[in-house]
Structures are given as C-alpha cells and as structure tokens.
Amino acid sequence: MPQLILSGGSPLSGRVAIEGAKNAALPACVASLLTNEPVVLGRIPDLRDVETILATIASLGKTVSRSDGVVTISHGAMLRDEAESRFVRQMRASFLVLGPLLARLGRAVVPLPGGCTIGPRPVDLHLDGLRQLGAHVERQDTAVIVTTDGLRGADVRLPYPSVGATEQLMIAATLATGETRIENAAREPEILDLASLLSGMGAQIDIDPEGIVIAGGRPLHGAHHRIIPDRIEAGTYLLAGAITGGQVTVEEVEPSHLGGFLPVLEQAGVSLDVGESRITARATARLRATRVTTAPHPGFPTDLHPPLAALLSLAPGESRIEETVFKQRFGYVDPLRRMGARIQVDDVSAVIQGVRELRGASVTAPDLRAGAALVLAGLAADGQTTLCGIEHLERGYARICAKLTALGGRVERTA
Numbered sequence: 001m002p003q004l005i006l007s008g009g010s011p012l013s014g015r016v017a018i019e020g021a022k023n024a025a026l027p028a029c030v031a032s033l034l035t036n037e038p039v040v041l042g043r044i045p046d047l048r049d050v051e052t053i054l055a056t057i058a059s060l061g062k063t064v065s066r067s068d069g070v071v072t073i074s075h076g077a078m079l080r081d082e083a084e085s086r087f088v089r090q091m092r093a094s095f096l097v098l099g100p101l102l103a104r105l106g107r108a109v110v111p112l113p114g115g116c117t118i119g120p121r122p123v124d125l126h127l128d129g130l131r132q133l134g135a136h137v138e139r140q141d142t143a144v145i146v147t148t149d150g151l152r153g154a155d156v157r158l159p160y161p162s163v164g165a166t167e168q169l170m171i172a173a174t175l176a177t178g179e180t181r182i183e184n185a186a187r188e189p190e191i192l193d194l195a196s197l198l199s200g201m202g203a204q205i206d207i208d209p210e211g212i213v214i215a216g217g218r219p220l221h222g223a224h225h226r227i228i229p230d231r232i233e234a235g236t237y238l239l240a241g242a243i244t245g246g247q248v249t250v251e252e253v254e255p256s257h258l259g260g261f262l263p264v265l266e267q268a269g270v271s272l273d274v275g276e277s278r279i280t281a282r283a284t285a286r287l288r289a290t291r292v293t294t295a296p297h298p299g300f301p302t303d304l305h306p307p308l309a310a311l312l313s314l315a316p317g318e319s320r321i322e323e324t325v326f327k328q329r330f331g332y333v334d335p336l337r338r339m340g341a342r343i344q345v346d347d348v349s350a351v352i353q354g355v356r357e358l359r360g361a362s363v364t365a366p367d368l369r370a371g372a373a374l375v376l377a378g379l380a381a382d383g384q385t386t387l388c389g390i391e392h393l394e395r396g397y398a399r400i401c402a403k404l405t406a407l408g409g410r411v412e413r414t415a
C-alpha cells in the first residue's frame with residue numbers, strides 16, 4: 001500500500017494555491033441530474049471523492065467529460081433509478097443522488113451509506129425531509145426504496161442543521177410543485193454555493209435568516225458554475241505553516257469562509273495577515289493553549305478539529321477541543337500519542353497537554369482529516385514519520401505531496 005514518508009523539522013514557507021472545495025463539488029455534480037442540458041463546473045478538484053461521484057452519475061446515465069479542472073456533465077442515456085452500492089459504500093455523499101432521481105423519475109433505490117470511522121452517520125433527516133415533500137420511504141436492510149406520485153413543496157424544520165440533509169432537500173425541492181421552506185437549514189458556504197448553482201440552472205432560491213425558501217417546479221436548464229475555494233484545505237495549509245514554525249500564504253481563497261477558524265488560530269498564537277483572496281499565517285515565538293468547540297457554520301468547522309489538535313499538541317499548557325458535530329471524531333488521538341502527543345478523550349472533548357516536541361513514528365490514518373493531522377505532526381516532528389492509510393488523505397487533498405514539497409516540506413510518496 002502507498003505510504004507517505006515525512007521528515008520533520010523544516011519550516012514550511014511560501015505560497016500555495018487552494019483548490020475548489022470538495023464539499024461543494026460533490027453536490028454540484030449531483031445537481032446536474034436535475035436537467036438533461038449540460039452542466040459545466042469549473043475549479044473541480046482532482047480528488048478520489050470527485051472521481052467517485054462522477055462515476056456514480058455516469059452509472060446513472062450521464063455523460064461526463066473532464067479537462068483542466070472543468071467537468072462537463074451532459075445527457076447520456078435515459079436516467080436509471082437505481083444507484084450502485086459500490087459507489088454509495090465508498091462515499092456517503094453519493095447518497096445525495098436520491099433526491100434528484102426521485103424528483104425526476106418518481107422512484108429511486110439507493111443503498112444506505114456504510115458506517116464511518118468518525119461515528120455513526122445516519123440519513124434519517126434526509127428521509128424525514130423527503131417524506132414531508134410527499135415521498136414514500138421503504139427502508140430495507142441495505143438500501144432505501146423511495147417513491148412518489150409527485151413531490152410537493154412543504155415547510156420542513158430540520159432538528160439539526162445537517163449539511164447533507166439540507167443539500168438533499170434543496171435539490172429535490174427545485175422540482176417539487178409549490179414552495180418549500182427549510183428551517184434550521186445548514187449555512188455552510190458549500191450550501192450557498194449549491195444555491196448559486198441551482199439559481200443559475202433556473203431555480204428560485206431565497207436564503208433568509210429563518211431558512212431557505214425554494215419556489216419549486218420551474219423548468220431547470222444547464223449552467224456554467226465555478227466552485228468556491230476549499231476552506232478546509234486552506235485551513236490545513238495555514239496550520240502546516242504554523243506547526244512547522246514557518247510562514248505559509250494560501251492563495252485564491254475566500255477569507256470570509258474561514259470566519260470561525262481564523263480567530264482560533266490567532267488565539268493559538270499564530271499571526272495572520274488577511275487579504276482579499278489570500279491569507280498568510282506566521283508562527284510566532286510561542287504557541288498558546290486554546291479552548292474551542294466545533295459547531296455548524298459559522299462556528300469552528302469540525303473538519304479542522306484533527307489538524308488543530310496536531311498544532312495544539314505543541315502549545316504549552318492545557319488545550320481542549322469539544323466536538324459537537326461528529327462526537328466520535330477522535331481517531332487521530334492514538335496515532336498522535338504514538339508520536340509523543342499527550343491527549344486524553346474526555347466524553348466528547350480532546351484534552352491536550354502541550355509537549356515540547358513530537359517524534360517521528362509509523363502511524364496509520366484512520367480517516368481523511370485524521371490523516372491531515374498526522375501529516376502536520378510528521379512535518380513538525382523530530383525524525384521520520386511513515387504514514388499509512390493515505391487513501392483517506394487523498395480523498396480530500398489534491399497533489400498534497402507536490403504542494404508540501406513546494407513549500408519546503410520533506411515528504412515522499414511510495415508507490
């Protein structure tokens with residue numbers, strides 16, 4: 001299996017261009033199922049998760065072509081109403097195809113996404129919401145069969161602002177007759193990007209402080225759309241600069257999307273210079289212990305919890321990261337401890353006692369963002385780190401070796 005070999009101790013320095021956001025690209029590809037006209041998406045990152053979603057929609061009948069970060073999704077064969085389990089098992093976001101297939105075909109059969117190492121990830125909110133739009137849901141052991149004689153707009157109040165459920169309902173509601181109001185909807189930048197794409201396809205979507213309102217049933221057409229920058233990739237590279245005692249500038253970013261993260265980085269003792277579409281993070285003489293709680297946007301993003309934990313493991317004193325979104329997101333703790341970090345999990349919090357240095361070790365990434373935490377730790381550690389499980393890491397970080405090397409990091413990927 002491929003591995004990353006990291007030699008720690010070189011401060012990262014320089015500029016890195018940030019890719020389009022994985023979590024915006026995936027629902028955008030799914031939204032193309034709403035129309036037979038071509039949907040052209042720019043700034044699509046070159047990632048395994050993107051390949052998986054494109055393979056999923058190709059298997060449902062679409063024609064997909066790709067060049068230089070631009071993906072064109074056009075009408076191919078008749079749409080099929082059954083998604084294949086090999087795709088949905090690989091990646092939970094494939095479950096989003098349920099909404100558009102149901103809205104267009106009146107029936108969809110989609111495998112239930114499997115378990116996940118960051119904790120149980122149910123789809124009850126997706127299914128309850130679709131029921132309220134007039135769907136009949138039959139849950140089987142490994143799949144759901146959802147049918148409708150026509151989706152109708154409704155007022156749906158989500159008990160939790162789930163990103164996936166909000167996307168599922170927004171996409172389905174564009175083809176429902178009448179108005180849908182989603183209250184307590186997620187507000188992540190990726191949700192706003194999906195709204196912008198759907199509007200470009202002819203949907204009428206308003207976002208107000210109470211929720212998202214979709215006037216459904218308008219004819220949808222093709223569109224050109226450019227994906228927003230990946231705020232999680234940007235945050236990870238800023239942390240990489242800080243943990244190695246260097247200075248990294250992320251370019252082509254949208255700083256306002258990092259509103260919940262940047263103040264925490266400053267609290268942790270990192271100096272920031274924020275421009276219109278770039279951010280520079282510079283390590284100062286001393287990191288500071290910090291307390292933070294993850295929360296839906298605009299709070300501190302859960303996906304940056306593990307990489308932040310790597311940084312705080314080197315901040316003198318006691319830090320605490322409370323995880324409220326994915327309450328079992330602590331897969332990074334054991335491997336980070338093997339590298340010398342002092343971290344205890346207390347209920348849903350990581351309690352971190354800062355150490356003077358981390359040491360290289362052989363570790364395995366249990367999931368995507370834990371993988372990012374271990375890369376950061378390996379770049380800062382004394383000695384060599386061998387990181388296995390990089391298939392997780394490569395789901396979310398395009399060209400990570402090349403980017404880190406260009407910043408002066410010493411990292412090699414074995415085939």
Ligand code: UD1
Binds near residue numbers: 121122160186327
């Ligand atoms: C998306 C992101 C992921 C990010 C997360 C939270 C994508 C592809 N992934 O995941 O990177 O960490 O948002 O910002 O965009 N829940 C339920 N029932 C449901 C749906 C969710 O209980 O039907 C729970 C989940 O178990 C979790 C919480 O709600 O505890 C948040 O999940 P959700 O916001 O849906 O995250 P995802 O869309 O899966």
